[in-house]
Amino acid sequence: MIPAPLIPHDKLLDLLLDVVCVVNKEGRFLSVSAASERVFGYTPQELIGRTAFELIHPDDREATRQIVERITAGQPSSDHENRYIHKQGHIVHIMWSTQWFAAEQVRVGVARDITARKQAEARQAAVYAVSAAAHLAETLPALYQQMHHLIAQHLPVQAFSVALYDAERDQLSFPYQAGDGLPGPAPAPLAAYPSLARTIRSYPHTPKTENSGQSPQLCVPLLHDGVPIGVLVVQGRRGSPVFNARDTEFLNFVASQLVTAISRHRAYDKLSFLAQHDQLTQLPNRVLLMDRLQGALLRAQRTSGQLAVLYLDLDSFKQINDTYGHGVGDQLLQQVATRLRQSVRESDSCGRLGGDEFAVLLDSIRQRQDAASVAEKILSTLAAPFLIEGHTLTCTPSVGIAVYPEHGQSERQLMHHADNAMYAAKRNGGAGYAFSPDAPA
Structure with a gap:
């Protein structure tokens, strides 16, 4: 049986996936295996005579120098890490x-690509950070900014x-934008943005990278219960590689977390609105x-200013x-x-205090x-017939007026005096106004 031919040792090194290199004390490459081209982008011939520090990322050079000093002092290292700049950038x-081999005055290193x-x-780590941000951000603008920062750490x-879609008006608004060449923040028709319109109209098709002026652009839908409510738009740097499947998967996760946060904030805003507003008229409640x-009193006290409270009661509402019926009465209150x-x-x-009673704060x-002029305008406006x-x-209405500081120092005092004036x-016959205390203007 004929034995298989032996492969020379130097050829064996070239078959390894890891890079084996020999450098002198100054760090210049004396010998490099063929894997250098796969890992660093440089052939062995291109590296011979160059120093390793030319290729090391600038932020890692000082730390690497300190490690090299320890290795040269006789402390081998089996797991230190640093970053290199590939030939392609x-x-x-x-x-x-x-x-370190003291007799030969060389360092022998084996480099494994762990990119x-x-x-x-x-x-x-970014996935965890995105999830944490989505649950902890106090406001949506702060969340958009944080998501931008996290994405920029991992993509060029x-x-x-962030574009939000109003299906009823078929238009987009842009609550967050950062970068060059972006549209204005004012709402605009969906058709004005073809790439975003395609993302919304073509769902559930997989988002695709588009090139905009030789810059890759990826539009990912923001989906709530399977319905697009907006688009996440990421524009890559000019000349950067197109976004790959992993990038799309990551941005889809970011989009899902944004939708969760948007939905939570919208629900909170709705509950907050309902707690502070009259459901029938949508006016602030008491x-x-x-x-x-x-708040207006505090400002007036600081500036030695004045304000007024108008208390209104509709004269013939009960009869109407x-x-x-209550249906007509409700529409009347709304008008x-x-x-x-x-x-x-x-x-x-303007606020509804309950029933047919309203109040106006003139800040x-x-x-x-000035308060009398507003009261006259209100009387004139409400005197016009209602068609229901x-x-x-x-x-x-009958309108009562209390003025700060003349008629009270606190909100309760002013409301009380305005009520009495009403x-x-x-x-005095209604359909008019009076100042507190019971004295007509």
Whole structure:
């Protein structure tokens, strides 16, 4: 039997997947196995004579120098790690097993490429960080910013956007954008953004990377109960590789966590709104109005300013309600609320206290007459007939006015005096206003 031919030792080294190299005391490569081209992108001939520190990531050079000093002092290392810059420009993670041979004055090292493992570990850490951020972020803007930061740690991101879809209006809004060449933040029709429209319209098809000006772009749908409510848009750096399947999987996870957070915040906002607003008219309720009055009082006290509270009661509401029914009465209250909002500034507040009683907070007035002018405008606005279910109805209010600091120092005092003034206006025949205490303007 003829024995198999022996392979020379130097050829055996070239068959190894790990890189075997010999460097002198200055760190210059004296010998490198063929695996260097697979790991570092450089052929052995390209590395001979160069120093290893030329290829090491700048942030890792000092730590590596300290390790090399210990190895040269007689302390072999079997598991130290550092990062190298591949010939094509990307980072490779290396684990070294290295020993110094004093007689030959050389270091012999074996380099194993652990980039895939490091990327998997980093991606897993990012998954945990994304999940934690989604559950702990106090506000959605803060969460969007944190998600952007986490994504940028693992992908070559040039721009990042969160686009939310309003199906009823068929338009997109952009609550978060960061980067170059992004659309304006104002809502716009879905058709204005073809790539985002494709993502929403074509679901459940797998998201695909598109090239926008030679920059890869990936649009991932934000899905709530299987229905797209928006799009996560990641724009890669110009010339960077297209996003692969692992990138898409990671961004899909980010999208799912964002949807969970968005849904939770929306539910909280809805509950908060319901707790602070009248369900029929959507006006602030007594609790919220008193809270706003308290804040306005603090501002007025700091600036030595004035404010006013108007207390309204609809003169003939009970009669209308009894005659035409609660359905007509509810619509009347809703229309009254709409007209009240139209009668005051955006900085002022209208609220429903209960039944047919409303209040208006005039935040910051210059003089008592300003409150009277608003009361006259409200009376004029509500004097116009209401058309409800074929009925033409008239329902004027009685308005009581209390002014800070003339009529009270606290929110309760002002509300009490405005209430008393409203009854004074009602005793005077209604459809008018009176200042506290029971003195007509």
